[in-house]
Amino acid sequence: MSEHAENSNQGSVSHEHTLYAEPIFHVGAFTVTNSILNSWIVVFLILVLSLFIRRKVRIVPKGIQNVFEMVIEKFLGIFDLVTQSRSRSLKFFPLVFSFFIFILFSNWMGILPGVGSIGQIAYAHGEKVFVPYFRGGTADLNTTLALAIIGVVASHIFGIIALGAWRYFNKFINIRAFLEIPKKIRKDPMIIFVNPIKAFVGLIEIIGEIAKVASLSFRLFGNVFAGEVLLASMSAILAFGVPLPFIFLEVIVGMIQALIFSVLILAYLTMNTSAEEH
Amino acid sequence: MESLIEMFHVDVKLLIAQMLNFAIVIAILYFFALKPILAVMRERTEKIEKSLQDAVAIEENMKKTEALCQHEFNEAKKAAALIMSQAGAEAEKKREKMLLRTKEEIGEIINEEKEKMRLEKAQVLKEIKASVTDLVISVTEKVIEKNLDSKDNKELIKSMIK
Numbered sequence: 001m002s003e004h005a006e007n008s009n010q011g012s013v014s015h016e017h018t019l020y021a022e023p024i025f026h027v028g029a030f031t032v033t034n035s036i037l038n039s040w041i042v043v044f045l046i047l048v049l050s051l052f053i054r055r056k057v058r059i060v061p062k063g064i065q066n067v068f069e070m071v072i073e074k075f076l077g078i079f080d081l082v083t084q085s086r087s088r089s090l091k092f093f094p095l096v097f098s099f100f101i102f103i104l105f106s107n108w109m110g111i112l113p114g115v116g117s118i119g120q121i122a123y124a125h126g127e128k129v130f131v132p133y134f135r136g137g138t139a140d141l142n143t144t145l146a147l148a149i150i151g152v153v154a155s156h157i158f159g160i161i162a163l164g165a166w167r168y169f170n171k172f173i174n175i176r177a178f179l180e181i182p183k184k185i186r187k188d189p190m191i192i193f194v195n196p197i198k199a200f201v202g203l204i205e206i207i208g209e210i211a212k213v214a215s216l217s218f219r220l221f222g223n224v225f226a227g228e229v230l231l232a233s234m235s236a237i238l239a240f241g242v243p244l245p246f247i248f249l250e251v252i253v254g255m256i257q258a259l260i261f262s263v264l265i266l267a268y269l270t271m272n273t274s275a276e277e278h
Numbered sequence: 279m280e281s282l283i284e285m286f287h288v289d290v291k292l293l294i295a296q297m298l299n300f301a302i303v304i305a306i307l308y309f310f311a312l313k314p315i316l317a318v319m320r321e322r323t324e325k326i327e328k329s330l331q332d333a334v335a336i337e338e339n340m341k342k343t344e345a346l347c348q349h350e351f352n353e354a355k356k357a358a359a360l361i362m363s364q365a366g367a368e369a370e371k372k373r374e375k376m377l378l379r380t381k382e383e384i385g386e387i388i389n390e391e392k393e394k395m396r397l398e399k400a401q402v403l404k405e406i407k408a409s410v411t412d413l414v415i416s417v418t419e420k421v422i423e424k425n426l427d428s429k430d431n432k433e434l435i436k437s438m439i440k
Contacts (some may be wrong), residue, residue, distance in 0.1 A: 020287030030291055039299045046303050050310035057314045059322055068315060094312050098304040137296075141286035146296035221286075 013121055013128045017229050021140040022122075022131045034132055035140035038115065042105040042137055075100070082263065083270045092269050095154060099147065100262040103138055107224055107254030110136020111247060116228060138224040138257075141217060148216035151265040152209060159272030167275075172209075174202040216264060223257045411435050 021035035056065050075097060079089035109115060119132035137143045160168045170176045177195040184191050227250045234243040282288070414435050 019285055021292075030295070031289065033287075033292060036292060036295055036299075039296060043299050043302055043306075047306050047310075050306045054310040054314055057318050059318055059325075061318075065315070068311070069319060072312075072315060072319070090316070093316075094308045095304060097312065098300070098307045101307060102300055102303045140292075141288055142292040143296045145288065146293045147300060149293075150297055150300055 013130050015130050017225075017232055019141075019225070021135050021142065024131070024133060033140065033142075034119075034135040035137050035143060038109050038134045039106065039137040039143060041134075042102065042109055045105060046101060072097075078263070079266060082266050088270070088273070092158075092266055096262045096266045096269070099151065099265055100258050103147065103220065103258035103261055104255060106137035106143065107258060108251065109134075110139055110224060110228055111231070111250050111254065116232070136224055136228060138220055139228050141221050144217040144221040145213070147220070147261070148213045151216065151261075152213050152268065155265065155268040155272045156209075158269050162273035163275060168272075170202070172202045172206050174199040177202075212268060216261060220257055220261055223253060227253055407439075410439070414438065 021033035023031045023033050024037060025032050053064060053068055056063065058065065061069055072093075076086070076089050076093065079093065079096070080086055083089045083092065115134040115136060116132045118134070119130055122129050122131045156168075159171075163171075174195075177198045181191055181195055231243055231246055231250060234246050411432070415431055418431075418435070
């Protein structure tokens with residue numbers, strides 16, 4: 001059933017770019033989609049690269065270790081600008097750097113030739129539909145949503161560890177603001193207005209946390225998906241030459257989006273581990 | 279919300295699978311790549327810092343050693359000068375002593391020679407006296423042609439000589 005489907009317009013095969021990742025096969029109740037296949041390849045690539053680096057790590061660096069160390073140093077430099085402290089940068093580094101690498105590889109895997117163009121013809125609703133075997137991992141909301149949830153939840157966990165559960169809880173459900181009123185009202189009568197506002201702001205923060213997940217996941221998904229649609233459209237106009245500048249554009253976009261996502265996660269981590277200031 | 283989930287095919291199983299994927303990525307990156315590299319980088323930084331500190335310490339030590347060397351050298355110089363002056367004094371003393379002894383010896387030799395000469399002179403005088411006596415006797419004999427007996431003769435001569 002499978003075939004090279006590039007530029008093949010035979011019959012009434014539909015070549016629509018779907019918003020969702022198409023299922024390729026099923027393992028029991030689990031649906032394996034083309035984007036999760038790509039994610040597995042990314043995980044495998046990262047595994048190979050990591051094992052390679054691990055084998056090469058020496059006190060006197062050589063070859064790829066130099067490149068990797070340079071990247072790490074640059075990233076720690078960027079992180080220091082956000083966290084304002086090297087020890088905090090080092091604490092968040094493994095998580096945030098993993099976001100960057102995973103998203104970068106997923107984004108770039110989406111641009112590779114063959115991804116999105118090699119596939120099979122499936123029958124859906126009595127119509128022939130082209131289903132690619134691979135789809136960029138981040139061109140699927142499931143992936144970006146999973147990443148955003150992990151990032152935001154991790155920022156809360158770090159926040160609880162850094163500030164303590166009670167203090168952290170009061171950032172959102174500000175019971176302490178109300179408890180403070182009787183104690184401080186003689187000194188500062190305005191507190192009766194200010195602290196309920198503080199409590200209300202805390203409630204808004206909860207919505208803000210949900211918004212963080214939504215903005216992170218949709219920003220990444222939107223950019224990568226739009227890039228894939230753009231490349232497909234350009235290829236549809238003329239497959240030779242015309243998509244080339246857009247491919248370079250997508251290489252840059254892939255890197256920038258990975259950087260934005262990871263730096264935003266870092267910013268959330270930093271914000272949530274800092275005591276609130278008034 | 280329902281339509282969103284429907285539109286993007288959000289599936290809890292896929293979500294969990296992707297979370298798992300990412301968890302694996304974190305674990306792999308952390309344990310296989312980042313941890314060893316960061317450890318090596320830290321170790322290298324520490325080593326370099328330590329070598330720099332060591333270099334300062336070594337330089338300080340060297341300065342100390344140099345100063346010590348200079349000091350020892352000066353001491354040795356002083357000691358040598360002292361020994362030299364002592365040796366000079368000793369030699370002078372010895373020379374004087376030897377000179378003195380030589381002088382004494384020369385004096386002794388001279389005295390001895392003087393004594394010898396004195397004795398010889400006395401001997402010679404005695405001999406000369408004897409021969410002069412004989413000569414005078416014989417001359418007188420010839421002059422007076424008369425031979426006194428030897429006893430008178432001798433007395434006569436003695437009185438003449440004196």
